[in-house]
Amino acid sequence: MLSKELRRGLLSILAGLALWELLTRLLLENELLIPPPSSVLRTLWELSATGQLNKHLSATLFEFVCGFSTACVIGILLGYFMGRYKWFDDVMDPWIATLYSIPVVAFVPFIIIWFGIGMLSKVIVVFKITAVAIMLNTAAGIKNIDPTWLELSDSLRLSPWQTTVKIRFPAALPYIVTGMRLGVGRAMLGVIVAELMAANAGLGYLLRDASETWDSPKLFMTVLLLAGMGMGSFALIKKAEQRLAPWRETAEW
Amino acid sequence: MAGPVLELRNLTKEVSTGGQEPFVIFNNVNLSVKEGEFVSIVGPSGCGKTTLLRVVNGLMPPSSGQIFLDGKEQSGADNDLVMGFVFQGASLLPWRTSLKNVLLGLEGRKSSKEAEEAARHYLNLVGLSGFENHYPHQLSGGMQQRINLARALAVNPRILLMDEPFAALDAQTRIFMQLELLRIWSQTKKTVIFITHMISEAILLSDRVIVFSHRPGRVRSEFPVPLARPRNLDIKSDHRFVELENVVWKQIEEEVKAAGGFARL
Amino acid sequence: MLKLISVLSGLALWHALATYIVNDAALLVSPLVVIAKAYEMLFVTGDLYPHLYASSWIFLQGMVLATVVGVPIGFLMALSPVVRDYVNPWMTALYTTPRIAFAPVILLWLGIDLTAKVIIVFLGCVFPILINSFYGMRVVSRDFVEVGRSFRLSRRSLFLKILLPASVPFILAGLRLAVGRGLTGVAIAEWFGATEGLGYLIFFAGQTLNLPILFVGVAVFALLGILGFQLLRVVEGLASPWRKELPVK
Numbered sequence: 078m079l080s081k082e083l084r085r086g087l088l089s090i091l092a093g094l095a096l097w098e099l100l101t102r103l104l105l106e107n108e109l110l111i112p113p114p115s116s117v118l119r120t121l122w123e124l125s126a127t128g129q130l131n132k133h134l135s136a137t138l139f140e141f142v143c144g145f146s147t148a149c150v151i152g153i154l155l156g157y158f159m160g161r162y163k164w165f166d167d168v169m170d171p172w173i174a175t176l177y178s179i180p181v182v183a184f185v186p187f188i189i190i191w192f193g194i195g196m197l198s199k200v201i202v203v204f205k206i207t208a209v210a211i212m213l214n215t216a217a218g219i220k221n222i223d224p225t226w227l228e229l230s231d232s233l234r235l236s237p238w239q240t241t242v243k244i245r246f247p248a249a250l251p252y253i254v255t256g257m258r259l260g261v262g263r264a265m266l267g268v269i270v271a272e273l274m275a276a277n278a279g280l281g282y283l284l285r286d287a288s289e290t291w292d293s294p295k296l297f298m299t300v301l302l303l304a305g306m307g308m309g310s311f312a313l314i315k316k317a318e319q320r321l322a323p324w325r326e327t328a329e330w
Numbered sequence: 331m332a333g334p335v336l337e338l339r340n341l342t343k344e345v346s347t348g349g350q351e352p353f354v355i356f357n358n359v360n361l362s363v364k365e366g367e368f369v370s371i372v373g374p375s376g377c378g379k380t381t382l383l384r385v386v387n388g389l390m391p392p393s394s395g396q397i398f399l400d401g402k403e404q405s406g407a408d409n410d411l412v413m414g415f416v417f418q419g420a421s422l423l424p425w426r427t428s429l430k431n432v433l434l435g436l437e438g439r440k441s442s443k444e445a446e447e448a449a450r451h452y453l454n455l456v457g458l459s460g461f462e463n464h465y466p467h468q469l470s471g472g473m474q475q476r477i478n479l480a481r482a483l484a485v486n487p488r489i490l491l492m493d494e495p496f497a498a499l500d501a502q503t504r505i506f507m508q509l510e511l512l513r514i515w516s517q518t519k520k521t522v523i524f525i526t527h528m529i530s531e532a533i534l535l536s537d538r539v540i541v542f543s544h545r546p547g548r549v550r551s552e553f554p555v556p557l558a559r560p561r562n563l564d565i566k567s568d569h570r571f572v573e574l575e576n577v578v579w580k581q582i583e584e585e586v587k588a589a590g591g592f593a594r595l
Numbered sequence: 596m597l598k599l600i601s602v603l604s605g606l607a608l609w610h611a612l613a614t615y616i617v618n619d620a621a622l623l624v625s626p627l628v629v630i631a632k633a634y635e636m637l638f639v640t641g642d643l644y645p646h647l648y649a650s651s652w653i654f655l656q657g658m659v660l661a662t663v664v665g666v667p668i669g670f671l672m673a674l675s676p677v678v679r680d681y682v683n684p685w686m687t688a689l690y691t692t693p694r695i696a697f698a699p700v701i702l703l704w705l706g707i708d709l710t711a712k713v714i715i716v717f718l719g720c721v722f723p724i725l726i727n728s729f730y731g732m733r734v735v736s737r738d739f740v741e742v743g744r745s746f747r748l749s750r751r752s753l754f755l756k757i758l759l760p761a762s763v764p765f766i767l768a769g770l771r772l773a774v775g776r777g778l779t780g781v782a783i784a785e786w787f788g789a790t791e792g793l794g795y796l797i798f799f800a801g802q803t804l805n806l807p808i809l810f811v812g813v814a815v816f817a818l819l820g821i822l823g824f825q826l827l828r829v830v831e832g833l834a835s836p837w838r839k840e841l842p843v844k
Contacts, residue, residue, distance in 0.1 A: 085680035093685070110704060167597035172605060178820045180775060182782035182794070183813040186801030190622065266693040266779070273695065274801070281695075288699035288787075296703065300696045307691035389744050415745035421738045425760040425835065434756065435746035485746065 144203025152211030160219025207260030218252025334362035341395035356547035370532035373542025414482030544589035657716025669728025712784035719780030720773035731765025
């Protein structure tokens with residue numbers, strides 16, 4: 078039996094879709110403005126049959142996964158050092174903070190100029206966005222550690238390595254995961270923006286293609302795919318959050 | 331002397347837990363309080379004292395039983411502020427200054443001039459004249475609880491309900507606040523129901539000490555306090571004080587054991 | 596001190612890299628060139644102002660609209676579980692989808708006029724505002740609500756004196772988060788079809804490999820973001836003098 082919240086949610090989604098189908102069929106002659114869900118589904122079917130869909134989807138996913146995973150490793154490492162060593166923080170902070178405050182869309186053109194229109198530039202966009210978010214959060218987590226815990230570790234005569242692994246890192250973990258969550262959302266946007274600007278494959282490319290050819294079923298399909306990807310990655314990160322830092326309440330969104 | 335100002339008859343509170351058996355917080359509580367009386371309720375942790383106070387104040391409905399005020403049965407929350415509630419912890423609104431916090435219950439009930447006069451009067455009574463424009467976070471824990479008390483007194487309730495008001499204070503501040511409460515009570519002559527964990531606090535302050543059983547809570551026994559007023563800390567060495575403290579402690583110890591022992595606290 | 600050295604040596608490195616190693620104006624230009632260009636656009640030709648005005652206007656309208664819509668919906672969701680359960684799936688879907696996906700749809704429906712752009716900005720900033728309003732009202736301490744009820748405040752007073760002030764810091768934090776997203780929205784909206792605005796400037800400069808203008812555009816964007824963020828910090832301090840500092844999400 079589903080919970081009350083879930084039942085209402087499903088009901089709400091189904092009712093919305095039915096209404097959409099009904100309204101577009103009855104009221105709108107023109108499929109250009111809002112195609113009914115059924116024709117969006119048909120387009121999805123057709124594109125996946127020709128292998129088109131697979132190509133674009135895997136391009137975007139590949140770029141995302143590559144950039145994200147390298148960003149996690151490097152972001153956590155650099156963030157750790159920023160949190161531990163004041164001089165390193167002083168050197169890095171102005172640059173990282175500036176990078177962080179530049180809107181995603183504003184630096185994409187640079188990356189494309191420097192790294193070309195292929196996959197590399199997208200990987201770098203994802204990397205940059207995620208790494209900065211993780212770095213800032215990791216550093217904050219390491220800095221904000223409760224001094225009592227460090228005293229505890231001293232009194233137990235833990236080695237520096239043990240202190241890092243058993244005290245500092247777990248203490249910073251919730252922050253790190255927060256950085257990852259921020260990174261996911263922004264990096265997703267970044268990769269689409271980059272593909273939209275200049276690319277020959279990917280969902281962003283598909284979005285641009287569909288909007289330039291006024292192919293609304295394809296446009297809506299892409300939007301729905303992106304929505305699915307967004308929700309999927311958020312669900313994943315939430316799961317990861319519960320696994321990695323179960324002692325902490327997770328955010329609802 | 332007329333009848334009791336507050337009377338609880340067979341008051342029971344249960345909450346449903348989703349399972350078959352409802353969770354009984356307190357059961358068949360009978361209690362009557364006279365005008366101007368200071369009554370303390372002590373009992374083991376989790377015996378439902380705090381919930382009882384909330385039900386009496388109408389913040390939660392009882393599951394069964396009746397509450398009488400001046401012999402009239404209450405149904406639902408009254409609107410005329412017969413009771414003032416002094417909360418345990420950080421219940422001052424952080425966005426309001428001291429004065430504004432005390433004004434909370436007066437706004438809309440009195441003209442703003444009268445309301446402010448009353449608020450200043452009670453701030454003065456609790457010894458905080460001059461702190462009208464301070465925000466709660468600028469005040470110490472003891473001062474915050476003084477304002478909490480002033481806020482409840484300001485609406486001039488007949489009954490003051492105090493829910494472990496000094497529990498969060500350090501031991502010294504707590505003793506000073508107990509003495510302050512004795513002074514303020516002697517000046518205002520309110521009827522008070524005072525919840526506490528601390529037996530000596532209950533005896534020092536009250537005319538009568540009620541001992542609650544473990545959950546589901548009910549009145550296990552009650553003891554009149556045979557000590558004259560005005561009181562000060564000296565009475566703590568009075569043999570009657572010490573004896574009463576021992577008797578009450580024995581009872582609470584029994585209740586804790588019956589509930590599963592100290593380790594379960 | 597170390598920070599200053601880091602910034603200065605970084606800039607020097609950038610300058611050296613641009614002039615002596617890369618030496619290609621289509622790939623990298625020295626910070627001096629960028630500053631000269633910014634000076635020119637600000638004080639000589641004044642080319643920057645129309646773009647700045649256009650973008651700011653869209654941004655402001657979008658933010659105001661997002662506040663007016665987001666705060667009440669957030670409150671409603673916090674106060675009524677039924678509303679929350681029905682709205683929640685749509686919210687999650689809209690919130691987690693990369694916002695740029697909506698831009699072509701909106702332009703398809705509305706064309707490339709001001710309304711479309713404002714709506715794109717609106718979509719960017721409405722969710723942090725809505726979510727923070729929701730949270731703010733939901734996490735109002737039970738103690739505060741009980742205080743209000745013990746003084747028998749009316750529903751109206753309970754809302755105005757307890758729930759609303761308790762949520763204000765959260766709403767402001769939401770606005771602060773919305774600044775960055777709103778600016779991104781501005782850039783996206785202006786990319787897709789506009790003849791002026793900072794987004795257009797960046798897009799145009801990117802396409803024509805005009806790096807000095809590109810740098811200036813990005814710098815102005817970053818400055819606007821920082822400015823908006825700090826401004827709201829100040830407002831937060833003024834509006835909630837009782838609070839020390841809210842964590843930045």
